[in-house]
Amino acid sequence: MWFDLISRALRQLLHWPPEVQPKAPKPKEEARAVHMSNPLRSTVTVDGNKFDALASTVRFATLKDRAGMPEMGTLSTAIKIYIDFHDDTNVPYGTLQRLFDLAHVVTRDKIVDMKIEYWKDDSKKDALCSYKFKGWISRFETGNPLPTSTPDGNSDLSSHSTVNHLLTLELEPAMNQQNFKDITMGN
DSSP, rough: OOHHHHHHHHHHHTTTTOOSSSSSSOHHHHHHHHHHHOOEHHHHHHTTEEEEEEEEEEEEOOOTTSSSBBBBOOOEEEEEEETTTTTTTSSSSHHHHHHHHHHHSGGGGGGGEEEEEEESSSTOEEEEEEEEEEEEEEEEEOOOOOOOOOOSOOBBOOOOTTTTEEEEEEEOOOOOOOOOEEEEEOO
16 A cells, blocks of 8 residues: 555656556455456357357347437347357357358248347356347358557457457348347346
């Protein structure tokens, strides 16, 4: 504690910029950190193949008219999943092959059950929310992203730039008999 006081006083005298992050977490931050899940915070299931995602997004959007009212029938969805497929424990080759088969030349029989679960805890027993739907894989992309640099010349250490091999999936929910996308949310 006395060291922090002295270093803060020296910084003020010498006009040094403050440290980016304090060395010791504050008690409130420690309490919050205990309840956060690990970096693989979402689980995706496609046709019974279950794997953890680096990142996933589920977006719903509806167009509106000039009066600000929703235009019926304009619901669009964007469901993106990012997976580290270099982790062959999480995504074995059989799962990767099945995902490719489902995405390659999509037919009616490739519309399968899908589920995305967002976890509150590392034990994956307490879901914040989950989405279930029947759908297909509309995008299957593999890549080896290069680390990007920041303006100060350092490397970007975001989750996508530190992945060795990245699989990107876009999932598309199927329409039901009334031409609505049939998606349920639960926990």
